[in-house]
Amino acid sequence: MDLLQVRDVTFRYPTSGEAVLNGMSFRIKKGEFVVLCGETGCGKTTLLRLIKNELAPHGERKGRIYFSGKDIEESEDNEITQNIGFVMQRPETQIVTDTVWHELAFGLENMGLSTSLIRRRVGEMASYFGIGDWFDKKTSELSGGQKQLLNLAAVMVMQPELLILDEPTAQLDPIAAADFIATLQKLNREFGLTILLSEHRLEDVFPVADRIMVMGEGRLLCYDTPGNVGTFMNQNDKLRLSMPCAMRVFHAFDFTEKSPVTVKEGRTFIEDHFDRKIINLRREDRKSLPMQTKGSEEANKESVRKLRSKSYGTPALSFHEVSFRHQRDEDDVLRYTSFSVFENEIYCILGGNASGKSTTLRVAAGVLHPYSGKVNLFGKRLSSYKAGSLYKNNLAMLPQDVQTVFIKNTVREELGKDYKQPQGLDFDFTKLMDKHPYDLSGGEQQLCALAKVLQQEPRVLLLDEPTKGIDSYYKAKMINIIRHLKQEGMTILIVTHDLEFAAHCADRCALFFNGEITSEDAPWEFFEGNNFYTTAANRMTRNLYEKIITVEDAIEICRLNQRDDS
Amino acid sequence: MNTFKRFHPVTIVVYFFVVTGFTMFYNQPVFLVISCIGALIFSILLLGRELIASIPFYFLFFLGAAVINPLFNHNGTTILFFLNGQVITKEAVIYGFFMAIMLIAVLMWFRALSILMSSDKWLFLFGTVTPRLALVMSMALRYIPLFRMQVQKIQQTQKAMGAINEDSYLSKGAGSLQIFSVMVTWSLENAIDTADSMRARGFVDHHKKNYKRSRFVNYKFRRSDGLLIFLVILLTGILSAGILKGAISYSYYPTASKLLFSKESIIPYAAYGILVLLPAILEIKERIQWIYYKSGM
Incomplete structure (x- = not known):
C-alpha cells in the first residue's frame, strides 16, 4: 500500500523565476526505507518540506501530495502533524526547551494528552532510546550526537507513521552518525516505520535503504534499489564520488552482475573477480600521492625512514609536553602532548569525539593557553608573538563552526570589495557575492570561510574538521585546494574525523587519544596498522592487498590484477 | 542531602516561605538565633565542605551589618560612648547585632532554597499560574x-x-x-x-479554535508532602498562638527588654526550633534508617 504519493509536484519560490521542483512524481510504500540523494541545492529540502505541510515554504505550487490516500492540504492539521515526523539538520536549533524530559514531552503536550499518558509514552521512549541516564539533564549539556538522538526521540514519541529526516547526520561525527543511522534502521525493521531520509554521506545509508531516490535540478532522475542506482550515479561526476566504496570499485569495471553495496559484499566481489598477482601498489601508481614527490622506491623508503626518525625537515609548529585543562578542578584535556609539524607538511590529527583534538588546534592557534609545556612556531615561543604579527603572515585557523568566521552582512563585505580569486584555487564566489554568508550552503560556507582565512596569508594553516557537513563534491574540491596550498609551500595542520579525507591529503596521520598523540605515520602505514580505525577502502582490501587506503588506489590495484578472461 | 530535594516544589516553597517569613518579619532575638542555627545546620548538610569557602564572606557580611547600625542609628536610651560627636547607644548595638544575625540567616536559607529549587521546579510553579x-x-x-x-x-x-x-x-x-x-x-x-x-511537533497558535495544549508535570504530590505541609501549618499555628499571647514579645527600643524564659515561652521556642530543624531531622532520620537497613541485610 502506498503511504505517500507525490503526484506531479512543481514548485517555484516567489522571488526566483526557475522552478525548484519540476514535475516530481513518486510513491513510497508503507514500511519502506527510502534515501534521497542529489547535489546540494537540487531541491531536496524543498521537497521534504512540502511533504511536511506545516513547514511548506511559501511559493507557487502545482500538483498534489497524498498521505494515506488523503490530500495533505485538505486534511485536518493535527492528524498529519502526528503522523509525519520531521527531523532537521542542525541538532542544537531544533531543541525547544531546557530539560531533556520536557523536550520529550513537548510534542505530546501540544497534542493535549494527559500527564499520566505523557509520562507513560515518554518513559517508554526514553527507555527504548537509552535516554534514561540523561533524562534529568539540561539540554545544553548534551553532546551533538545525544542532541540529535533526543530530537529523533522527541519526534518518535508522537508515534508518526512516516519519518522524514533532512540530512540529520551532517553535523555529527562519523561514529555518532553511524549510531544514528543504526537507530533508524532498528526503527524501520522492528516497527515497520516508513522513513524518507536525505543524505550525502552514502557509505552508511546505502546498506540499510530499500530504495534510493536520486534528484537533480528539481527532477527525479532515478528511483531504484541501492544495487541498481549505481549504473546511473556512475555517469554523473558529482554523484559518483558519493557512492559507497564497494560500488565505486564495481562500476570502475564492466561487470554485468549485481553491484555490491556493503564492504562485505565488496570483498567477496574482489575475491571472485580479481587475481592477487600484485598485492602492493608502486608509488607512482598511487592515484592519491600525499607526498607529491614521485620517485623511486628507494627514495620513497628513504623519506619514510626520515619521517619516522623525526628528522624530516624543520619543524614549523611543535608541541613540547603541553598540558591544558579548561578549569582548575577539571581533568586534563591535553596531557603532556608532544608532536611536531614540519615545514610544508600536511599533518592530520584523527581521533574520537571529545578526545581533545579541537582543543589541540585552539592551543596551537594561541586562542587557548596551556598551563604547562611549550608551543613553538618556527622555533619561537607562540606566546612571544604579538597578536598583530601572529595572525598576519604566520598563523591562521579555520574553526569547526565556520559560521563564526562571518561577522558581516554579505560575502562581498567579508572578502573585501575587490576580491580576486587566488591563482590556482577553485574559489568562485561571483554568484554568491551579494548573499548573506548564512544563506550559503554548507560547502559554500566552508570555502568562503577558507578564502577569508587565507587572506591572512598564513605560513601555517590550521583546519578544524574542514569536511564537516559538506558533500563529496565539495570534499573533493577541498582536497584539491589543500594540496595546492601545500605546493605553494604552506604548512597545514588538520584535525578531522574524516578518515577518507585524511587518507587523501595527509603526509602524516596521527591518532589522538586520551590527551596525547598515540601513533603517527604516513597514511598508508597508519591505516594499514589500524584494524578498526581505518577507511572503507582499506577494510575492503585488507588481507587481499597491502596498504590500499583510498577508493582510487583500490580501483588501481584491481585494474592491475584484472584477469585476462574478463 | 537528598531527602528534602525529593519533595514536591510546592512543599519546598511553602516551607521556605514560612521559615524565612518568621525570620524576616518577627525579629525576636531567640527566634533569630534559632533560625540562624537551623540555617547553618541545613547548609552544612546541603553544602558540606563547600560551605567553608563562604565562611569569610558570611563573617564580613555579619561584621559590616552589625557595625553599620549603631553608627547611623542613634535611638535608644543607654549611652555607651561618643564617636566623633555621634552618640552610640547600647540598644542600637544590640539591634545591629541581631539584624546581622537575621541577614545571615536569610542569606543561608535562600542559598539553600536556590540549591533545592532548580529552574525546572520554578518553571513548574510558574506554569500552574501561566x-x-x-x-x-x-x-x-x-x-x-x-x-x-x-x-x-x-x-x-x-x-x-x-x-x-x-x-x-x-x-x-x-x-x-x-x-x-x-x-x-x-x-x-x-x-x-x-x-x-x-x-x-504540532505547536499551534493558541488563538486557534478547539486547541488545547496540556501540561506535563514531572512531579508527584506524595503523602509525605501532605504530612510535611500539615506539620508546617501545625507548628505555625502553635507559634502564632504563642506570639499573640505575648509571652515572648520583645522590643529593642527605647530600652532593650529582658528576655523571658517562662513555661509559656518554651512552647513557641520549641515549636520554632522543630520547624527550623525539620530538614535536618528528616535527613538524619533517613541516614539512620539507611544504616539500619544495611545492617539488617
Whole structure:
C-alpha cells in the first residue's frame, strides 16, 4: 500500500523565476526505507518540506501530495502533524526547551494528552532510546550526537507513521552518525516505520535503504534499489564520488552482475573477480600521492625512514609536553602532548569525539593557553608573538563552526570589495557575492570561510574538521585546494574525523587519544596498522592487498590484477 | 542531602516561605538565633565542605551589618560612648547585632532554597499560574547557554583571524559591537529553525479554535508532602498562638527588654526550633534508617 504519493509536484519560490521542483512524481510504500540523494541545492529540502505541510515554504505550487490516500492540504492539521515526523539538520536549533524530559514531552503536550499518558509514552521512549541516564539533564549539556538522538526521540514519541529526516547526520561525527543511522534502521525493521531520509554521506545509508531516490535540478532522475542506482550515479561526476566504496570499485569495471553495496559484499566481489598477482601498489601508481614527490622506491623508503626518525625537515609548529585543562578542578584535556609539524607538511590529527583534538588546534592557534609545556612556531615561543604579527603572515585557523568566521552582512563585505580569486584555487564566489554568508550552503560556507582565512596569508594553516557537513563534491574540491596550498609551500595542520579525507591529503596521520598523540605515520602505514580505525577502502582490501587506503588506489590495484578472461 | 530535594516544589516553597517569613518579619532575638542555627545546620548538610569557602564572606557580611547600625542609628536610651560627636547607644548595638544575625540567616536559607529549587521546579510553579509564560521561560533558559557559547566561539575565531586584537582596547570594543550585530542575525536564524521544529511537533497558535495544549508535570504530590505541609501549618499555628499571647514579645527600643524564659515561652521556642530543624531531622532520620537497613541485610 502506498503511504505517500507525490503526484506531479512543481514548485517555484516567489522571488526566483526557475522552478525548484519540476514535475516530481513518486510513491513510497508503507514500511519502506527510502534515501534521497542529489547535489546540494537540487531541491531536496524543498521537497521534504512540502511533504511536511506545516513547514511548506511559501511559493507557487502545482500538483498534489497524498498521505494515506488523503490530500495533505485538505486534511485536518493535527492528524498529519502526528503522523509525519520531521527531523532537521542542525541538532542544537531544533531543541525547544531546557530539560531533556520536557523536550520529550513537548510534542505530546501540544497534542493535549494527559500527564499520566505523557509520562507513560515518554518513559517508554526514553527507555527504548537509552535516554534514561540523561533524562534529568539540561539540554545544553548534551553532546551533538545525544542532541540529535533526543530530537529523533522527541519526534518518535508522537508515534508518526512516516519519518522524514533532512540530512540529520551532517553535523555529527562519523561514529555518532553511524549510531544514528543504526537507530533508524532498528526503527524501520522492528516497527515497520516508513522513513524518507536525505543524505550525502552514502557509505552508511546505502546498506540499510530499500530504495534510493536520486534528484537533480528539481527532477527525479532515478528511483531504484541501492544495487541498481549505481549504473546511473556512475555517469554523473558529482554523484559518483558519493557512492559507497564497494560500488565505486564495481562500476570502475564492466561487470554485468549485481553491484555490491556493503564492504562485505565488496570483498567477496574482489575475491571472485580479481587475481592477487600484485598485492602492493608502486608509488607512482598511487592515484592519491600525499607526498607529491614521485620517485623511486628507494627514495620513497628513504623519506619514510626520515619521517619516522623525526628528522624530516624543520619543524614549523611543535608541541613540547603541553598540558591544558579548561578549569582548575577539571581533568586534563591535553596531557603532556608532544608532536611536531614540519615545514610544508600536511599533518592530520584523527581521533574520537571529545578526545581533545579541537582543543589541540585552539592551543596551537594561541586562542587557548596551556598551563604547562611549550608551543613553538618556527622555533619561537607562540606566546612571544604579538597578536598583530601572529595572525598576519604566520598563523591562521579555520574553526569547526565556520559560521563564526562571518561577522558581516554579505560575502562581498567579508572578502573585501575587490576580491580576486587566488591563482590556482577553485574559489568562485561571483554568484554568491551579494548573499548573506548564512544563506550559503554548507560547502559554500566552508570555502568562503577558507578564502577569508587565507587572506591572512598564513605560513601555517590550521583546519578544524574542514569536511564537516559538506558533500563529496565539495570534499573533493577541498582536497584539491589543500594540496595546492601545500605546493605553494604552506604548512597545514588538520584535525578531522574524516578518515577518507585524511587518507587523501595527509603526509602524516596521527591518532589522538586520551590527551596525547598515540601513533603517527604516513597514511598508508597508519591505516594499514589500524584494524578498526581505518577507511572503507582499506577494510575492503585488507588481507587481499597491502596498504590500499583510498577508493582510487583500490580501483588501481584491481585494474592491475584484472584477469585476462574478463 | 537528598531527602528534602525529593519533595514536591510546592512543599519546598511553602516551607521556605514560612521559615524565612518568621525570620524576616518577627525579629525576636531567640527566634533569630534559632533560625540562624537551623540555617547553618541545613547548609552544612546541603553544602558540606563547600560551605567553608563562604565562611569569610558570611563573617564580613555579619561584621559590616552589625557595625553599620549603631553608627547611623542613634535611638535608644543607654549611652555607651561618643564617636566623633555621634552618640552610640547600647540598644542600637544590640539591634545591629541581631539584624546581622537575621541577614545571615536569610542569606543561608535562600542559598539553600536556590540549591533545592532548580529552574525546572520554578518553571513548574510558574506554569500552574501561566503555562504560556512558563514555556517561554523554558525556551529562554534553553537559549541563554546556546547564545553564550556561540559568542565565545565567535570571539575565539575572530581573535585567531586577527580581527580582534586583544592588545588594543579600541579594536576590542569595535569587535564586540560587530559580534553583537552578527549575534542578532544568528539568533533570528536559529529562531526560525526552532519555530519550525515547534510547528513540526504540532505547536499551534493558541488563538486557534478547539486547541488545547496540556501540561506535563514531572512531579508527584506524595503523602509525605501532605504530612510535611500539615506539620508546617501545625507548628505555625502553635507559634502564632504563642506570639499573640505575648509571652515572648520583645522590643529593642527605647530600652532593650529582658528576655523571658517562662513555661509559656518554651512552647513557641520549641515549636520554632522543630520547624527550623525539620530538614535536618528528616535527613538524619533517613541516614539512620539507611544504616539500619544495611545492617539488617
